[in-house]
Amino acid sequence: MFLLRKQKQKERGLVVIGKRVHTMHMSDGLISTPVAAVAAVAAAALIAVAGTRVKKMQRSDLVPLTGVLGAFVFAAQMVNFSIPGTGSSGHIIGGVLLAAFLGPWAAFLALSSVIIIQCLLFADGGLLALGCNIVNMAAMSCLVAYPLVYKPLAGRSPSVARTMCASVAACTVALEAGACLVAAETKLSGVTALSTGTFLLLMTGIHLAIGVGEGLATGAVLGFVRRVKPSLLDRGTQTGHKVPTGAVVAFALAAAAIGGGLSLAASQDPDGLEWSVEKVAGTGEPESGGTAAAVAAKVQNGTAAMPGYDNTLSGVIGASLVMLTVWGVCSLLTRRRPVAVKVRK
Template sequence: MHMADALVSPAVAGAAAAVSVTLLAVSARKIKRGDSENIVPLMGVMGAFVFAAQMINFTIPGTGSSGHIVGGILLGAILGPWAAFLTLASVIVVQCLIFADGGLMALGCNLLNMGVCSTLIAYPLVYRPIAGASTKSWRIAAAAITASVVGLELGALLVTAETELSGVTALPTGQFLTLMSSIHLLIGLGEGLATAAVLYFVKQYQPSLLTDYRNGTGGKTGSYRKAALIFLSIAAVLGVAFTWIASSYPDGLEWSIANIAGENGLGASASAVAHTIGHVQEATSFLPDYGSTWSGIIGCIIVVALVWIVCTLATRRARSVKSN
């Protein structure tokens, strides 16, 4: 669902960026109020896991399309909403700047469509009420599937709205929304099942992960070393194996556009501002389109580093303000 710059106008991109930056600032403040020494390492590990998992596109049978997990519901269930948003935002930023996955001008839109819709809307308003305080597997599975579908459907709606408000393409709104919502319903079901499977594993081997940070302001002191090593190991395997197991079909957004505008897409519709910002992205993305066998490993390392840097700076600033 990573939007390209060709879909959005500077005005829409700027408004989305302003909202996203504001929510990121709130997230950083929420983290520094909590037990950052415990949650930050967990954020880095889970960010690396989600980054690697997003690289594995799964085929949607009978459609000629593919999808990948967003990971917001999984992160929310383990980290709480605000830490989850900050972690997922780190993943999306790394994808954009290092791998040219999603436009740089459209970065704010992508943070809203994937990050906010899943971690700050679908998780607290759908997952948490369904899962409740229960650790029953069926409730966790029902919550994961329902929230994943809702999060992706909201994201599909926002993509359509942002494209329509931008007015830089000739995509018919009704047809675009129909294609986006239908394909992301299927992708959401796939993500929901995958999320439920991971949460079932967590429930069996480290159930405290599903309760300690649910309020988003820290949790009980505990050792998550074993769980962290497992998630890092899986991330490493996925990071290396993605070139062999990922689907070659276009993702849901690309598929929807191709069904309307043809295989050539909308490159010619990008604004002059988008082209200028695109040159900046070309300079930062030294591994465009994940063009290396080691892209997954490199991306995981950068995500962990970015989460640590952002949270460390936020924590230090909080201590400085408090001491003054």
Template sequence: MHMADALISPAVGGTMWAVTAGLIGYCSKKVKDEMDDQKIPLMGVLGAFIFAAQMINFTIPVTGSSGHLGGGMILAVLLGPHIAFLTMASVLTVQSLFFADGGLLALGCNIFNLGFFPCFIAYPLIYKKIVRINTTLDKAEKNIIAGSLIAAILGLQMGAFAVVLETFFSGISELPFTTFLMLMLPIHLAIGIVEGLTTAAVVLFIWKARPEILNAASSSAPIGASSIRNVLIGISSAAVITGVALSWFASSNPDGLEWAMFKTAGIEELEAPEGVHSSLSKIQEKTAFLPDYGFKADESEKTAEIMPEQNESSWPAVDSGTSVSGVVGGFLTLTVAVGIGFIFKRRKTNE
């Protein structure tokens, strides 16, 4: 579920960072304004609780695989959306640093996917609508189970959908949008059911042992429709602004496959070769190249079968000379980079 730095583009990562930063700022302000100071240690320790609880596994019946507690939903139930979002954000920040879950650039995406949807969408719009305080005991229990289950599932589905969208817009992974979606949603349906059940079980446990905690939580942080609207407006404007700014920046580079090709092959670096090098090129022309179109026809037939939407015009011009330089130079750079590290290390140990 965690997005990884390796799979996202700076535009997507940057946009999500901006959005998440906005949300953290907004929640911090909210928390500062209306929170009683008792919640400061409470949210800190509950963050640590989520962290520890996620490490306790149980066996999922039938499948035999193991599951654990999610986080966002239970925090929202216990603390209300704003504090829950901050707490979830802190958990993910620590995970990104210590367990490198995702990475630093992807942190914005991860906080958004795993924090925003459960806290600001699933909790107020689903859980709260289903679970009302003033019902009979018997009914309340059923409501808590239903509310947790549905809210957790939908929250995770939205998060998974966001992962697919972010991956798709980043364009690093080749997975087609629908394939990835068909992969992610069912997986997260299963995860959502587990999370929903664990959330329900823990909420019920607390509700039976210490009902006053839940009552306090649900009454202390009312989140009205206007509040949600504000958040959504804020988020979308932040996303649009950064998105536009970053894509403007990106488009000043020729984007797309050709540009990437250009870079990989390093064609722009190849200037008119002179002397020995040019004779080398001649040799290469003579020896190394198979008739280009032969391959081209052959290959594009193959790719046409797999990916009909790709046309032949995207076929790049391959320059073997630069590829060779790339390979040789690449290995050399690698050696130099690692070598420098070793030299520093050596010097350290000699000192």
């Protein structure tokens, strides 16, 4: 109680800007711990490689440039564009766009940091799912779709129309690859009861439309810059644009193998934590044996108003009531005050 008594209340700002949540941002609720761990390792490895690559380029201007362009993606997402012929509107994700200006590795870093901030500040995607989101969105668009689709299609100095076509193709590939990964991760986590084929069809169907929209938006910005200041686009192509395709493919295969192996192990024993506890403690769930427990169970069965009911429902209702009480007590004890700007001395 001393903690509650001692503290002074301040209103704190919580930031959730607009409804920007879409199906590409994996939430923590949709993945299991082993899948999250594998993806986190993959994402960390890619970030480390990107860091080394960017350092090797020895361009100190990349530090503010990637930072400001990451912030640009946020700002650009605030204005929705209307999608022609559909009456709906969308916002940009920005992977291929950043890669066209910064090169794949620096763009990967910029987009990863955008995803991390979206998770930490905007509740867009989960904290444990960060690895999944970085691989699904940043890696697929900057390290796969850009070098393998955009670059070959656009060529060295493309026309505005060619830029548009290359953008649409690259963004569609990026979004579809990401959607396949989302489906695979959700399925491996054992969250969805849908069959893999149905789920995959659903996800890729939705993301086909999003991919085309993203491609049109990317093409519109790239076309504008190509008309107004083409040197910006040509500067990007001089350094750091080479992604070793072989390495990317090898990495993807390795990640898939590790992920597949781990998830197989996880599916044979769905609860990794319980398994490890069992290993350590030598027993599974704590036994509910003993005379006292037996007597209690008898009394419980005798006194329960609805003895036929499963523990789940009564457990949920009971626990919810306790949580509501905790909330009420906390609200009573911690009175809120309006925001006051405090100047630190």
